[in-house]
Amino acid sequence: MWSLQDVGKAYNELKQGEPAIQRLFSLTRFEPEEIVNPDAVDLDCVAGDVNYSNVSFRYGKNGPLVLKNMDLHIKSGEIVALCGPSGGGKTTLVKLLLRLYDPLQGSILIDGLDIRGIRIESLRRNIGLVSQDTTLFSGTVAENIGYRDRMTGIDMERVKLSARTASAEGFIEALPLSYETNVGPRGSIFSGGQKQRIAIARALYQDPSILILDEATSALDSKSELLVRQALQRLMQNRTVLVIAHRLETVLMAERVFLLEDGYLREVPRSSLLNGQNGAPASTTLTI
Ligand SMILES: Nc1ncnc2c1ncn2[C@@H]1O[C@H](COP(=O)(O)OP(=O)(O)OP(=O)(O)O)[C@@H](O)[C@H]1O
Numbered sequence: 555m556w557s558l559q560d561v562g563k564a565y566n567e568l569k570q571g572e573p574a575i576q577r578l579f580s581l582t583r584f585e586p587e588e589i590v591n592p593d594a595v596d597l598d599c600v601a602g603d604v605n606y607s608n609v610s611f612r613y614g615k616n617g618p619l620v621l622k623n624m625d626l627h628i629k630s631g632e633i634v635a636l637c638g639p640s641g642g643g644k645t646t647l648v649k650l651l652l653r654l655y656d657p658l659q660g661s662i663l664i665d666g667l668d669i670r671g672i673r674i675e676s677l678r679r680n681i682g683l684v685s686q687d688t689t690l691f692s693g694t695v696a697e698n699i700g701y702r703d704r705m706t707g708i709d710m711e712r713v714k715l716s717a718r719t720a721s722a723e724g725f726i727e728a729l730p731l732s733y734e735t736n737v738g739p740r741g742s743i744f745s746g747g748q749k750q751r752i753a754i755a756r757a758l759y760q761d762p763s764i765l766i767l768d769e770a771t772s773a774l775d776s777k778s779e780l781l782v783r784q785a786l787q788r789l790m791q792n793r794t795v796l797v798i799a800h801r802l803e804t805v806l807m808a809e810r811v812f813l814l815e816d817g818y819l820r821e822v823p824r825s826s827l828l829n830g831q832n833g834a835p836a837s838t839t840l841t842i
């Protein structure tokens with residue numbers, strides 16, 4: 555039986571996680587039903603093996619199945635691209651990994667451990683999310699990048715190194731107060747491409763073993779696009795990556811490509827995407 559304290563703690567844990575996760579949470583329409591596990595453990599030294607095993611899911615009690623008996627094993631350090639039509643279930647698959655919801659059936663394992671047995675805060679600390687809907691909050695640049703340590707003290711050297719690796723150092727240092735400049739509501743002082751590079755710097759600072767990239771659909775100018783792509787490539791190194799991809803170039807960065815359609819997942823050979831099969835044109839934008 556849950557105590558009120560347990561429920562309160564669980565709710566707070568649910569809202570924890572970096573801003574992109576909080577944003578995902580704010581978009582959910584149903585409260586998760588079970589999130590407290592008093593025996594849950596902290597993740598320690600994560601290799602990043604992610605295994606969805608026979609996962610089915612629906613929103614609410616009577617909604618249609620959004621994921622149907624889905625299996626997906628991403629090995630530690632592997633880059634996997636997920637594509638498919640709007641409403642196919644890509645974001646839902648990510649929400650389950652972050653435990654915004656639990657599967658109706660089946661399980662999700664990290665390094666062989668069922669994520670329901672991992673403390674939510676610990677789970678989310680080890681999963682980085684760079685979302686197409688880049689979430690900056692009103693605060694300084696340093697606070698936005700060093701978000702992980704906002705309660706315990708931000709390491710400025712690490713902030714600067716992350717910004718440099720994300721090709722964000724130049725435009726940050728040109729700001730009136732450099733890293734201490736307030737970014738304005740939702741990062742309004744930055745362009746779209748700059749916001750994305752701040753979000754990448756935040757993920758570099760967080761240094762998770764598992765990374766989820768939800769690629770932006772909105773076009774950037776070609777110079778900005780190149781800088782973001784280079785920063786992403788650096789971020790992806792030595793991590794397990796699940797990328798929700800909309801562009802052919804992104805799909806081609808992955809080792810394996812999956813199509814999620816009507817809740818069913820299937821692997822597609824990369825060569826078929828290049829040939830314009832599976833409904834994918836041999837162009838820069840994927841329309842499958
Ligand atoms: N909170 C929710 N409550 C009820 N239904 C939802 C909720 N979130 C998503 N859905 C439904 O679940 C299905 C899968 O949605 P999901 O967002 O996972 O798809 P997607 O492949 O990520 O789409 P997109 O590419 O447009 O982001 C859709 O039919 C959607 O309407």
